[in-house]
Amino acid sequence: MPTPTKGPRLGAGPAHERLMLANLATSLFQHGRIKTTEAKAKRLRPYAEKLITLGKRGDLHARRLVLTKITDKAVVHELFTEIGPRYENRPGGYTRITKIGPRKGDNAPMAVIELVEAGPATPPAATRRAAEEEGEQTTAATSETAEQEVPAQEQAQGAEEATAAADDTAEAPAEAQESTDAKDEDSGEKK
Amino acid sequence: MAVPKRKMSRSNTRKRRSQWKASRPELVTCPRCRDYKLPHTACATCGTYNNRQVLNPS
Numbered sequence: 001m002p003t004p005t006k007g008p009r010l011g012a013g014p015a016h017e018r019l020m021l022a023n024l025a026t027s028l029f030q031h032g033r034i035k036t037t038e039a040k041a042k043r044l045r046p047y048a049e050k051l052i053t054l055g056k057r058g059d060l061h062a063r064r065l066v067l068t069k070i071t072d073k074a075v076v077h078e079l080f081t082e083i084g085p086r087y088e089n090r091p092g093g094y095t096r097i098t099k100i101g102p103r104k105g106d107n108a109p110m111a112v113i114e115l116v117e118a119g120p121a122t123p124p125a126a127t128r129r130a131a132e133e134e135g136e137q138t139t140a141a142t143s144e145t146a147e148q149e150v151p152a153q154e155q156a157q158g159a160e161e162a163t164a165a166a167d168d169t170a171e172a173p174a175e176a177q178e179s180t181d182a183k184d185e186d187s188g189e190k191k
Numbered sequence: 192m193a194v195p196k197r198k199m200s201r202s203n204t205r206k207r208r209s210q211w212k213a214s215r216p217e218l219v220t221c222p223r224c225r226d227y228k229l230p231h232t233a234c235a236t237c238g239t240y241n242n243r244q245v246l247n248p249s
Contacts, residue, residue, distance in 0.1 A: 098245045099232040112233070112245055 006046075008039045021047050022069050028095070029075050029083060033114030041097045041111040048113075052094045055084030083115065090116075 010017050020040070025048045027034050036044070051069065054062040058080055066076050087094050096116050103110045218227040221234040223242070228234040238246035 098240050098243075099229075100246055101229055101232050101235060 005043075007043050010040060010043060022071070024048075025051055026070050026072050026075050028113060028115065029070075029079050033112055035100070035110060035112050037103075038097075038099060038109040038111045041113040044113060045095050045097060049092060049094050051079065052083060052087060053092070055079040056087060058084055 010020060012020065021044060024034070024036065024040060024044045028044065028048055029051075051066055054066050063076065063080060066079065067073070070076055070079075094115060096114055098112045098114075100110050100112055102108065217230060219230045220226065221228045221237060221239070223239045224234060224237040226234060226236040228236070233240035233245040235246075236248060238244055238248045
């Protein structure tokens with residue numbers, strides 16, 4: 001007997017569900033982070049991570065397997081040239097789901113699903129302190145990217161200002177992501 | 192088809208509905224901005240979760 005997929009069924013026909021998951025995965029690889037409902041995010045996570053694993057493998061067969069799901073060749077190319085190699089040292093767990101509360105309108109629980117930062121691969125036996133430090137670094141990096149034009153001195157004043165200034169620069173998340181690597185080095189030097 | 196024999200009294204209707212209440216949401220304080228937020232959820236005020244910027248609150 002075929003085992004049903006774990007998790008909720010997304011309230012659609014099987015074909016519609018396949019299309020929804022494929023489109024969600026395409027958007028995720030295109031934008032790096034997407035906002036969707038919790039149920040969809042939870043269904044998307046194993047689906048997208050399997051595709052990334054294929055992207056890490058990188059051979060022609062893997063590429064053809066991915067193309068059966070994602071039809072956008074540009075996205076598949078990005079998956080195999082950028083996203084896959086980025087997670088070379090990470091044994092799974094390429095995405096992160098953060099709940100962001102109910103949606104106004106229909107009260108649906110929403111979540112943000114994103115590809116985790118590439119960064120240096122954390123060893124599996126990492127200490128708690130190391131994890132905290134890494135968390136601080138990533139926060140610093142994101143707040144820095146959020147306020148690109150703002151001088152670096154305002155950094156120290158705290159995250160509230162950062163979030164206030166984030167609205168202006170929210171239109172350029174792609175640029176922000178590209179410059180994340182450089183900023184990471186900067187924050188490392190500061191510490 | 193089975194139907195009610197008597198009209199339900201106003202009193203009985205209201206007694207039934209008196210048990211129909213909304214529950215308070217369980218809230219915790221955000222470690223960053225000290226505002227109330229739902230547990231295990233990004234803070235709607237400062238947009239952080241686990242010291243990580245998740246949202247850009249407007």
